[in-house]
Amino acid sequence: xxxxxxxxxxxxxxxxxxxxxxxxxxxxxxxxxxxxxxxxxxxxxxxxxxxxxxxxxxxxxxxxxxxxxxxxxxxxxxxxxxxxxxxxxxxxxxxxxxxxxxxxxxxxxxxxxxxxxxxxxxxxxxxxxxxxxxxxxxxxxxxxxxxxxxxxxxxxxxxxxxxxxxxxxxxxxxxxxxxxxxxxxxxxxxxxxxxxxxxxxxxxxxxxxxxxxxxxxxxxxxxxxxxxxxxxxxxxxxxxxxxxxxxxxxxxxxxxxxxxxxxxxxxxxxxxxxxxxxxxxxxxxxxxxxx
Amino acid sequence: xxxxxxxxxxxxxxxxxxxxxxxxxxxxxxxxxxxxxxxxxxxxxxxxxxxxxxxxxxxxxxxxxxxxxxxxxxxxxxxxxxxxxxxxxxxxxxxxxxxxxxxxxxxxxxxxxxxxxxxxxxxxxxxxxxxxxxxxxxxxxxxxxxxxxxxxxxxxxxxxxxxxxxxxxxxxxxxxxxxxxxxxxxxxxxxxxxxxxxxxxxxxxxxxxxxxxxxxxxxxxxxxxxxxxxxxxxxxxxxxxxxxxxxxxxxxxxxxxxxxxxxxxxxxxxxxxxxxxxxxxxx
Numbered sequence: 001x002x003x004x005x006x007x008x009x010x011x012x013x014x015x016x017x018x019x020x021x022x023x024x025x026x027x028x029x030x031x032x033x034x035x036x037x038x039x040x041x042x043x044x045x046x047x048x049x050x051x052x053x054x055x056x057x058x059x060x061x062x063x064x065x066x067x068x069x070x071x072x073x074x075x076x077x078x079x080x081x082x083x084x085x086x087x088x089x090x091x092x093x094x095x096x097x098x099x100x101x102x103x104x105x106x107x108x109x110x111x112x113x114x115x116x117x118x119x120x121x122x123x124x125x126x127x128x129x130x131x132x133x134x135x136x137x138x139x140x141x142x143x144x145x146x147x148x149x150x151x152x153x154x155x156x157x158x159x160x161x162x163x164x165x166x167x168x169x170x171x172x173x174x175x176x177x178x179x180x181x182x183x184x185x186x187x188x189x190x191x192x193x194x195x196x197x198x199x200x201x202x203x204x205x206x207x208x209x210x211x212x213x214x215x216x217x218x219x220x221x222x223x224x225x226x227x228x229x230x231x232x233x234x235x236x237x238x239x240x241x242x243x244x245x246x247x248x249x250x251x252x253x254x255x256x257x258x259x260x261x262x263x264x265x266x267x268x269x270x271x272x273x274x275x276x277x278x279x280x281x282x283x284x285x286x287x288x289x290x291x
Numbered sequence: 292x293x294x295x296x297x298x299x300x301x302x303x304x305x306x307x308x309x310x311x312x313x314x315x316x317x318x319x320x321x322x323x324x325x326x327x328x329x330x331x332x333x334x335x336x337x338x339x340x341x342x343x344x345x346x347x348x349x350x351x352x353x354x355x356x357x358x359x360x361x362x363x364x365x366x367x368x369x370x371x372x373x374x375x376x377x378x379x380x381x382x383x384x385x386x387x388x389x390x391x392x393x394x395x396x397x398x399x400x401x402x403x404x405x406x407x408x409x410x411x412x413x414x415x416x417x418x419x420x421x422x423x424x425x426x427x428x429x430x431x432x433x434x435x436x437x438x439x440x441x442x443x444x445x446x447x448x449x450x451x452x453x454x455x456x457x458x459x460x461x462x463x464x465x466x467x468x469x470x471x472x473x474x475x476x477x478x479x480x481x482x483x484x485x486x487x488x489x490x491x492x493x494x495x496x497x498x499x500x501x502x503x504x505x506x507x508x509x510x511x512x513x514x515x516x517x518x519x520x521x522x523x524x525x526x527x528x529x530x531x532x533x534x535x536x537x538x539x540x541x542x543x544x545x546x547x548x549x550x551x552x553x554x555x556x557x558x559x560x561x562x563x564x565x566x567x568x569x570x571x572x573x574x
Contacts, residue, residue, distance in 0.1 A: 022385065
């Protein structure tokens, strides 16, 4: 039905008072989320004297900043890929389990362990893999394999191990619905048409799972990129990650340069925002198979 | 086929070992006299718990964490449940906006949020950004998705329009409709959202340390302090932290299973969990 301009306007504004109950919610989200980030954006384009400048962003090309972004991207990328590959495999095998009780148990465990993160998790890894850790001692005692000093829980690969711990169960939880969406009939149809298991996966299974896997990979990346507590507990601020840099800027451990901090924060937001956006697109595509 | 079974079983077992080993080791470490120079612990003791409990800081930080978590859950519930209900009932036009706002926190790392808050509210003699009330507000934002998602899916599972009309045609006022009709019907969503928020904040370190820091020490801050000072006390703190996380997760799981059984018994556990998987920024 065609509406006249006046009618359309009236329809749009009709019941504007219906927006009133949203005011408390909007005030808090704007005041605590939108405004601080907007001020940060403004600050990132401001020099110390308050003039407009690109210097803060140009400063990001300094080795200390490029290194922190490289380290953060590498750490998040590697643990997201590890989590995705291992998590998809475990998720698939869990789905195949015949006993639904064991299946529910593993799902419960994943749900609980994906909640374990931050300081207690970091400490648990110090207990097993610190220089006098339980596993460190057992490996050297039973296998004569001294993992220190080649490996250290306080180093990059130590962080990879600790991050994978919270990425893996999350991936299992995320991938299970997608795996459950693979219909048994598709597999039977493929096999009856002469496909072997490998070509079933190559031409049917994986292409169907691909959008879901990609979506979850992106989510895992964002999950690791924003992480702070685990890395802080393990390495203090010694290791150069974006979040640790920002943190030490806030606590005043490094020379105060608010402009650079703002630029770094905005770049982080941009990266995270783009990742989450791509995730949404991939997830929308993945849902098509689950109707 | 047989070979595949073995492979599957092996990987599940390896996965379970990886998941259990750090937790189990921490539990044993916390009751071991010493476990840093021998394969097995040198005897068992509760001394580290006693030392931890006797420290006057223990009660303080525990109380601080419980207080902050409980107040956040309360504020978050009062803010989000009526908003979500109203938008679902009267303002479906605003649903995309609400979905966008409640997804945004996924993309905002805690460190960046802290930076922005201190930039905007950190100046002046009041230093609003560095006070516990600001921490609560930051937590409300930080946990928006955890609270909103379960509440929204509960709202979608029941016919709120009919319930509201029925209540009001029988003469119930708005507050009464909310409290006596809508709240009880979406209780599973509110409870699981609230518990998830509680557990998340009880273990949250980043915002707490960067915003208020030593002015209002929380449990995780004290835990991090002890990881650098005394590993045995840190292990007692870790165990308590793990136990709170275990307990809340299991209660949430119990509630969602119970809630889904009552409303729509058809979805599988995996699907349910996959949708409510706590994601993002809690680490």
